Amino acid sequence: MSKDAQQISALRRFSVSIISVALLVISGTVGYMYLENMSLLDALYMTVITVATVGFSEVRPLDDVGKIFTMVLIVGGTGIFFFTLTSVAVFFVSGEWKEHWEQQRNERMLRKLNDHFIICGYGRLGGSVAEELRAKAVPFVVIDNMIDNVLRARDEGFLAIKGNAADEEVLADAGLHRAKGLIAAAGNDAENVFIVLTARNLKPNLYIVARADCDGSESKLRRAGAEKVVMLYRSAGKRMASLLTEPELEEYLDELSNANNLNLRIAQYLVGDNSPLVGKSFQEVDLYNNHRINVVGYKLPDGELHTTPRPAEIIQKNGTIIVIGKSDDLEMLCKLAQGETQR
CATH class of the missing domain: 3.40.50.720 (NAD(P)-binding Rossmann-like Domain)
Structure with a gap:
């Protein structure tokens, strides 16, 4: 049985045990009220001390029917009561409650994604x-x-x-x-x-x-x-060949792609309809001097890729700018590309 199935089984046993005790207490209370004409509180008290076998005396002397009912309640209920206590103890001591909580938390987070x-x-x-x-x-x-x-x-x-x-x-x-x-x-x-x-x-x-x-x-x-x-x-073959023939370049690319090193990232941003970049040339925008961002590529809306865009090239809506820069600077460019802020 898988661990998920075991967890479900343990939770089911725990739930059944709790429900069984609740039904037992309700049945005992109703029985005493009906057979012995006890009040709700007295009947509940009699049921609890009988099932728990604590040995306290009766609220009042029972007739023969009440005594028979009490014996049945002891025989039938004591086993259920202690089985429930054991199930509850196992559920909490074994950590199954924590696994169930984590499963529920996992599902809640999934719904929020x-x-x-x-x-x-x-x-x-x-x-x-x-x-x-x-x-x-x-x-x-x-x-x-x-x-x-x-x-x-x-x-x-x-x-x-x-x-x-x-x-x-x-x-x-x-x-x-x-x-x-x-x-x-x-x-x-x-x-x-x-x-x-x-x-x-x-x-x-x-x-x-x-x-x-x-x-x-x-x-x-x-x-x-x-x-x-x-x-x-x-x-992997291309990478290993590059490591043999151009190790310095590969080392640089490794450093560049690692967010923990140099704090540099390679990213691409789609230029939205409302972006202030639309209609301007790369020279006018001057991302390097204004935002410390290097442009390494530009993809036209039709998919044509320019690996070295000319300074005079006009930025079009739905074009994609490929850049290298620090995270904070790239966040600014992202907002510019989406039209969320003005230069």
């Missing part, structure tokens, strides 16, 4: 993606069908749910319709194809990135709906 990413698969790749997103303060949730991986993700402080990421209900639980993007990082290409197909059908405008091991899987993942496909071995 918006514009987040869904990581499907918490293996080595999924774990690395999660660490990078946490470093960038990007909200996300992990889905994995192995409870050990889910618990490991939760131990790291991540939101995680157990289930098949190709299942529509599981993706709905992860807030797919409110999500910004999805990373298909399951252990094999076939799983990732099904995940991408399901996610694309549920949300046509979702941004999807998928991993692939085999060259033949890249085209299948793209046809399934993935915008980007990462070929792990191909990427």
Whole structure:
């Protein structure tokens, strides 16, 4: 039995025990009121001292019917009472109450997620993606069908749910319709194809990135709906070759991409309709002198990429500016691009 199933079973036993004691007390109270014509308080008192076997005397002498009812209450109720005490003690001492509370907290946080990413698969790749997103303060949730991986993700402080990421209900639980993007990082290409197909059908405008091991899987993942496909071995091969031939450049790029070093980030921003940047040239905006931001690329609305935009090039709405800068400066550019502030 999985740990989640054990937790549900323990919670069910706890709930049944509490309900059983409540019904026992109610039954005993009603019985004494009906058979012995006792008041509500006297009947409740008699029921509690009888079930708890504390040995106090009766409120008043019982007739034969009352004595028989008391014996039945002792025999039938004492076992239930002490079973309930044991269940309550086990529930709290074993920490199952804490696990249940954490599960409820996890579900509440999931319902609050918006514009987040869904990581499907918490293996080595999924774990690395999660660490990078946490470093960038990007909200996300992990889905994995192995409870050990889910618990490991939760131990790291991540939101995680157990289930098949190709299942529509599981993706709905992860807030797919409110999500910004999805990373298909399951252990094999076939799983990732099904995940991408399901996610694309549920949300046509979702941004999807998928991993692939085999060259033949890249085209299948793209046809399934993935915008980007990462070929792990191909990427690793290029990286290792660069480390051999251009180690200084690779070291610089490592430093640049690490938010803890130099406090520099590479980012891209879509220029909105109301942005004060629209209609101005890069020379007029002068991001370097005004905001200490280096422009390293500009993508036109039609998708054409200019790796070194000319100073006279005009910034268009729905264009994308690719830049390098410090986090605080980039936040200012983000607001400029979205039209939230004026220069």
